[in-house]
Amino acid sequence: MKEIIEYLLAILIILSFIPLYNMLSTTYYVPRIATGLETISYSFEEALKYVLLYGFSIGNYTQGVIEVSEALNSTLTSYLNPFMQGGYGVYAKIYTPIQEINVTPYSSIGVASIYNLSTTIFLVDKNGRNALVVPLIYDGTTPGGLYRFKVALYNLTVKDPGVIIVVQESKNNRFIATWIAPGMLTGDPVNIDGLTVITPRNNLTPVTVPGINKTLHNATIYYYTAPSFGQYLTSTYNVTEWIEFSAGGTILRRPYNITTISYYGSSVNWNTTHVAYKILSMRVDVKREYIRGQGDFIRGNYTYVNSLTTPLYNLLLVSLFDNTRSVFIPIYPNEWVFGETPPPQATTRYSNIRIGMFDYLIEIKVWRK
Known part of the structure; x- marks a missing residue:
C-alpha cells in the first residue's frame, strides 16, 4: 500500500x-523563426502588401519605385533581423495580367491577356475631352498562350486615341491596364490636401473664372463604376424650380436655380521642371426669377470651390487641356518592379493583391547570397 x-x-x-x-x-x-527562403519570401510579401495598400489608402496612387523601395526596406526591418535581410536577395513584380495593348491609329486595337474575361476599353481622344466605351471581341490565342481581343477603329468616333484604358472583369476579379499614345504629356497623382497631379512644365492656356483668384486650367475626371466608364467635365442642372400661379392659372412669377459643376486644375509652382495642379470641383449656383411682363432677373450668384478628397478608388484618369494640347495623368499603374536582378535558381512565390478597386498579380523571387 x-x-x-x-x-x-x-x-x-x-x-x-x-x-x-x-x-x-x-x-x-x-523560439526565433528559422532563417530560410520561405520565411524571407513570406515576410517580403507581407511587407510589400502593407506598403502598397497603406500608400494607396492615403492617396499616393502611383507610388514611384524609389518611394516603394524605401518604405519596403523600412517595413522589412520590423519583420526581419539584419542578418536575414543581408543574407538574401529579393525581387518583386506587381503587374496586370493584361499584357499587351497594340494600337494602329484609324485602324484597330489588339489586346492580349493571361485571362479570358469580359473585356471593355475606354478610348479617350487626344484632345482630353471626348471619350468612348467599346466592348472587345474575342480573337483566339497568341502562340504564347495569351487570350486575344480586338476592335476596329475606323468606324468609331475616336479613331486616334490619346489614352486607352482596358478593364477585364469576372465575378471575383477586376483587372486594369492603361496605354498612352507616344508623344503625349503625362504626370503622376499624389495626395497634397486632396488630389494633386504633378506634370512636366507645359504651355497649357489657363481659363478665367469670375470671382476666383487662382490660375485655373480645364480638367476632366474619368472614372469606372462597374460595369461601365464615365467622365466629369462640365454639367449644368436646373436643380430647384417651382412655379407660382395667379388665380386664373397664368404664370406670374417663377423663381428657379441654375447650377453648373465644373472641374479645374489650379496650378502652382513645383520645381524648375514640373508644375503641380490641385484638382478642384467648382459649383456655381445662379438664382434667377422670371416675372411676367418684366423679364428674367438674376437674384444671386454663389460659387463653391472644393478639393477632390482622397482616396477616390474608382478614379482612373485625369486630363488637363486647352484648345491645342492636353496632359494625361493615369491613376492605376500597369506594374511596379523593384529589387535586385534574380538569378536563375531563385525561389519564386506567386500571390495577388487588390489595390483600390483593381486586382494585381505578384511575383516574388528570393535567393541566398
Whole structure:
C-alpha cells in the first residue's frame, strides 16, 4: 500500500511541473523563426502588401519605385533581423495580367491577356475631352498562350486615341491596364490636401473664372463604376424650380436655380521642371426669377470651390487641356518592379493583391547570397 501511495504522489509531482514548463517555454522563451527562403519570401510579401495598400489608402496612387523601395526596406526591418535581410536577395513584380495593348491609329486595337474575361476599353481622344466605351471581341490565342481581343477603329468616333484604358472583369476579379499614345504629356497623382497631379512644365492656356483668384486650367475626371466608364467635365442642372400661379392659372412669377459643376486644375509652382495642379470641383449656383411682363432677373450668384478628397478608388484618369494640347495623368499603374536582378535558381512565390478597386498579380523571387 505504501508503494502505491508513493507512486501516485510521484505522478502528481510530475504533472504539477507540466503547466510550469508550458508557461516558461511559451511566455519567457520565444523560439526565433528559422532563417530560410520561405520565411524571407513570406515576410517580403507581407511587407510589400502593407506598403502598397497603406500608400494607396492615403492617396499616393502611383507610388514611384524609389518611394516603394524605401518604405519596403523600412517595413522589412520590423519583420526581419539584419542578418536575414543581408543574407538574401529579393525581387518583386506587381503587374496586370493584361499584357499587351497594340494600337494602329484609324485602324484597330489588339489586346492580349493571361485571362479570358469580359473585356471593355475606354478610348479617350487626344484632345482630353471626348471619350468612348467599346466592348472587345474575342480573337483566339497568341502562340504564347495569351487570350486575344480586338476592335476596329475606323468606324468609331475616336479613331486616334490619346489614352486607352482596358478593364477585364469576372465575378471575383477586376483587372486594369492603361496605354498612352507616344508623344503625349503625362504626370503622376499624389495626395497634397486632396488630389494633386504633378506634370512636366507645359504651355497649357489657363481659363478665367469670375470671382476666383487662382490660375485655373480645364480638367476632366474619368472614372469606372462597374460595369461601365464615365467622365466629369462640365454639367449644368436646373436643380430647384417651382412655379407660382395667379388665380386664373397664368404664370406670374417663377423663381428657379441654375447650377453648373465644373472641374479645374489650379496650378502652382513645383520645381524648375514640373508644375503641380490641385484638382478642384467648382459649383456655381445662379438664382434667377422670371416675372411676367418684366423679364428674367438674376437674384444671386454663389460659387463653391472644393478639393477632390482622397482616396477616390474608382478614379482612373485625369486630363488637363486647352484648345491645342492636353496632359494625361493615369491613376492605376500597369506594374511596379523593384529589387535586385534574380538569378536563375531563385525561389519564386506567386500571390495577388487588390489595390483600390483593381486586382494585381505578384511575383516574388528570393535567393541566398
